[in-house]
Amino acid sequence: MIFPEQIEAIGDEIAIRWNDGSEDYLQMERLRAWSPSAENMGERDLVGRQIGGHDGPQSFPGVTVRGWNKVGGYAIQFQFSDGHNTGLYSFDYLKKLGQMARE
Secondary structure, three states, X not given: OOOEEEEEEEOOEEEEEEOOOOEEEEEHHHHHHOOOOHHXXXXXXXXXXXXXXXXXXXXXXXXXXXXXXXXXXXXXXXEEOOOOOOOEEEHHHXXXXXXXXXX
């Protein structure tokens, strides 16, 4: 299982060093735009209909990460300067965002 060994804020990016030795650098605005929260992505009802959320990532210019907490052994919860803090970024999801940032 992949997990972050170290997380740091560097300028307008979050740097993550993974236990496999790889590193990812994620722009804070991009992290906010791709928050996996129900507010941002919506949620599904019992029959699978999406309720709320947006059709795609929104733009959050100037938003920064003010802090983060590890959630169990599977996710990071970031606190953003606009007050958003409900997205739980699984380690797998963060790794996918890092791969997207390199493309």
